[in-house]
Amino acid sequence: MNIFVETTSLDEIRRTTAAGFADGIVITDAVDSSSAEGRKQIEDIAQEFAIPMCVEVGAIHSDDIYRQAREIAKISDHIIIQLPLVDDAVAAMHRLSSEGVGVCANFVFNGAQAVLAAKAGASMVRVALHDLDAQGQTSTDAVTEIRSLLEASDCECDVMVASPSTTTQFTECVSAGAQIVSIRPEILHSLLLHPLTDRGLDRFLNNLTKRSKAKD
Numbered sequence: 001m002n003i004f005v006e007t008t009s010l011d012e013i014r015r016t017t018a019a020g021f022a023d024g025i026v027i028t029d030a031v032d033s034s035s036a037e038g039r040k041q042i043e044d045i046a047q048e049f050a051i052p053m054c055v056e057v058g059a060i061h062s063d064d065i066y067r068q069a070r071e072i073a074k075i076s077d078h079i080i081i082q083l084p085l086v087d088d089a090v091a092a093m094h095r096l097s098s099e100g101v102g103v104c105a106n107f108v109f110n111g112a113q114a115v116l117a118a119k120a121g122a123s124m125v126r127v128a129l130h131d132l133d134a135q136g137q138t139s140t141d142a143v144t145e146i147r148s149l150l151e152a153s154d155c156e157c158d159v160m161v162a163s164p165s166t167t168t169q170f171t172e173c174v175s176a177g178a179q180i181v182s183i184r185p186e187i188l189h190s191l192l193l194h195p196l197t198d199r200g201l202d203r204f205l206n207n208l209t210k211r212s213k214a215k216d
Helices: 010-016 036-047 060-072 087-099 110-119 130-132 139-152 169-177 185-190 197-215
Strands: 002-006 025-027 054-057 080-083 101-106 126-127 158-162 180-183
Touching: 002 185, 010 036, 010 169, 010 185, 025 110, 025 180, 036 126, 054 101, 060 080, 060 087, 080 087, 087 101, 087 110, 101 110, 101 197, 110 180, 126 130, 126 139, 130 139, 130 158, 139 158, 158 197
Parallel strands: 002 025, 002 180, 025 054, 054 080, 080 101, 101 126, 126 158, 158 180
Antiparallel strands: none
């Protein structure tokens, strides 16, 4: 299982990579990849970190999607183009994939969509957990269905779950078979803590104090 951090902060990426947590990066939609400023941010990250980067294309028509995606892909071999799974993006998705550009299909919520995305050339599909929750759907059921259909269809495509907000949601999605979890740094670091952490830490510090006194 891999973790992709959802951030454009160089400091946050440095922190998570130093800890061994970050296997990849998801460039947040706050970055306009079609602008010079946005391109510069992406270039700075790609220059420092040689790990996969999912970058969203800010276009809606097929030709524009393809053209912008090709420009972004030139920045680094580690870039994965993130495209919405909609009619206008599918042809560009297939064309990019056939040209060796990695593609992540976004807004995938069931197995049928996942299989079609994989057939179009996506190497991963991204499942937005907050959208499923908003519709009252169970994220684990969606992940299980997607993984099952992809395997039954012999499609080589990873399942990425996006933005779990709790330890339970993170655990359930990994248990359901998600190969990648994209997560905000603050949520990732909160996973280190447990309700019993403070109690254990207090006991550890008390023991250290007793040892120090015994030596004196």
